[in-house]
Amino acid sequence: MKTLLPTSTAGSLPKPSWLAEPETLWSPWKLEGDALTHGKEDALRVALQEQQQAGVTIVSDGEQTRQHFVTTFIEHLHGVDFENRKTVKIRDRYDASVPVVVSEVSRQKPVFVADAKFLRSQTQQPIKWALPGPMTMVDTLYDDHYKSREKLAWEFAKILNEEAKELEAAGVDIIQFDEPAFNVFFDEVNDWGIACLERAIEGLKCETAVHICYGYGIKANTDWKQTLGSEWRQYEEIFPKLQASAIDIISLECHNSRVPMELIELVRGKKVMVGAIDVATNTIETPEEVADTLRKALQFVDADKLYPCTNCGMAPLSRDIARGKLQALHAGAEIIRQELQQANA
């Protein structure tokens, strides 16, 4: 029987200290060559085991094989110069030194397919694999070639589709596209962002998800959140078009956020990964707090479409805290499962 309220994480988990500096984003690898290859595989095994021990239903690689959720993918593409960087403002929020698109972009060989096959070989559970979304990729680069965000996004969508088809063939059950940029550039999302996403999932038979959050718990993001006022209504701008899109699952930040829960009504019919774990605090949620967020979400999501999840990735947290949060997610989901079963009994 299919698990009710299948749990998962938005993506990343902390890396072991022997692989990369803990509690930092973009942390450089501590190993190289074959040792790095094996180290990444071992870290993936550990991340998988921690999810399994916590009772997570849909497991992932915890992004153990990548340094960053966007740039690691782009590093594998042709047409992007990582040496001569330029500074841009990411999501209108913070300056970052980024690679430059210097010629036509293309994918010469698979990026994550071998990693996905490895994860597949380690577990019978459903697996989810995260890729960056086209708009978020564009927003993390300086474009000196296409001179058009839309054109570049379209090219990335085609590349992502090639990768996604191979991930599907490798046995991935859910392919997720991370699009935090969807929370910022509403006009572009509605003009071409969702269309590009649909191009990226064209022809896929596995399930597809889009993750739209308010970012990792880093200072630039928490400062930005302070400016958003008492109600965060960003989702409202893009939900109508997402509801009408071909995407199966929408992954959202809900716990401790100021997103009015009733906005989820706008995507009624879609499966919703409800963020019930705050990744911007070291406080581990109690199961009851998790259950409370899920209970609120159930007013706007049918029970068979509710997927308890984390608000975002947990890479910047300590391993102990991330483990505690995984356990809280499972325990909170379990409370609601029992309530639903009693209601149906």
Ligand SMILES: [Zn+2]
């Ligand atoms: Zn996120």
